[in-house]
Amino acid sequence: MLQTAINLNSAAALHPAILTAASAPSAGILQTQQLNIHYGLEQRLFDINISIAERQVTAIMGPSGCGKSTLLKSLNRTLELTPGAEVTSGSVYFGELDIYQSDVDARAVRKVIGIIHQRPQPFPMSIEENVLFGVRFHQRLKRSQRQLLAERYLTMAGLWDEVKDRLHQSAHQLSGGQQQRLCLARTLANQPQIILMDEPCSSLDPASTERIEQLVQQLKNDYTIVIVTHNIAQSRRLADQALLMMEGRVIENAPAAQLFANPTTVAGQDFLQGRIG
Numbered sequence: 392m393l394q395t396a397i398n399l400n401s402a403a404a405l406h407p408a409i410l411t412a413a414s415a416p417s418a419g420i421l422q423t424q425q426l427n428i429h430y431g432l433e434q435r436l437f438d439i440n441i442s443i444a445e446r447q448v449t450a451i452m453g454p455s456g457c458g459k460s461t462l463l464k465s466l467n468r469t470l471e472l473t474p475g476a477e478v479t480s481g482s483v484y485f486g487e488l489d490i491y492q493s494d495v496d497a498r499a500v501r502k503v504i505g506i507i508h509q510r511p512q513p514f515p516m517s518i519e520e521n522v523l524f525g526v527r528f529h530q531r532l533k534r535s536q537r538q539l540l541a542e543r544y545l546t547m548a549g550l551w552d553e554v555k556d557r558l559h560q561s562a563h564q565l566s567g568g569q570q571q572r573l574c575l576a577r578t579l580a581n582q583p584q585i586i587l588m589d590e591p592c593s594s595l596d597p598a599s600t601e602r603i604e605q606l607v608q609q610l611k612n613d614y615t616i617v618i619v620t621h622n623i624a625q626s627r628r629l630a631d632q633a634l635l636m637m638e639g640r641v642i643e644n645a646p647a648a649q650l651f652a653n654p655t656t657v658a659g660q661d662f663l664q665g666r667i668g
């Protein structure tokens with residue numbers, strides 16, 4: 392009970408910072424300053440300075456191992472769940488709040504800045520319980536309220552029609568694409584401001600990939616989305632802003648159309664023309 396109370400208080404404490412972010416439209420909703428990250432003794436990210444624009448899709452691209460996932464996970468403090476991973480210097484600001492400040496609860500950060508992983512990770516419970524996993528500790532819900540909430544978030548994730556008659560079946564009975572949308576519904580139920588997506592389509596077939604891409608386009612009206620992708624064509628379809636990383640550094644950072652038309656570095660040109668990556 393004590394843990395729950397601490398979580399709730401911390402989540403509430405984050406909301407004034409959200410309002411501050413909203414009132415300062417010129418600044419990005421999420422910004423890093425001189426961010427450096429190590430795994431053990433090895434430095435893997437170097438002096439990252441980025442600004443994520445509100446209610447836009449920002450794509451993070453780059454070859455395998457350049458640090459895309461590491462950067463993404465640092466943006467909501469998921470990274471510290473990996474043994475040995477550490478933000479060794481620098482900051483991540485959500486509005487005016489440094490999310491790495493010692494008095495900020497990482498679990499509250501992860502609710503406001505949700506993450507969808509590469510492989511869908513539904514919990515071993517029913518479809519409805521998965522959707523309501525984050526909210527059920529906060530409210531004593533009546534059965535009818537549970538159903539309404541489940542319907543709301545499953546609809547937002549484009550899954551309601553496919554699962555409305557089997558809400559109490561195991562989530563593991565769903566296809567991979569459906570599981571990924573269920574994870575999206577679970578994230579949306581936490582009422583995040585920002586959704587991080589780590590190659591959300593990499594394990595999906597083309598039809599499921601298209602479904603997720605449609606959802607990203609819809610969701611950006613209400614959410615800020617940061618998506619890691621290997622897939623240059625997917626970035627072209629989805630991104631408003633694009634970052635290109637090489638060897639732990641951001642080497643290109645521009646509106647997507649500009650970056651695709653005129654990459655400013657030789658490595659950027661090589662990557663976008665498929666010569667590296």
Ligand SMILES: Nc1ncnc2c1ncn2[C@@H]1O[C@H](COP(=O)(O)OP(=O)(O)OP(=O)(O)O)[C@@H](O)[C@H]1O
Nearest residue numbers: 430435453454455456457458459460461462473475
């Ligand atoms: N748990 C870990 N322990 C040690 N090193 C790690 C760990 N995870 C990642 N790394 C290293 O950090 C660097 C960046 O990895 P990261 O997964 O962020 O790259 P990525 O661009 O997302 O790669 P991919 O596209 O292949 O998923 C790589 O050199 C990788 O080997």
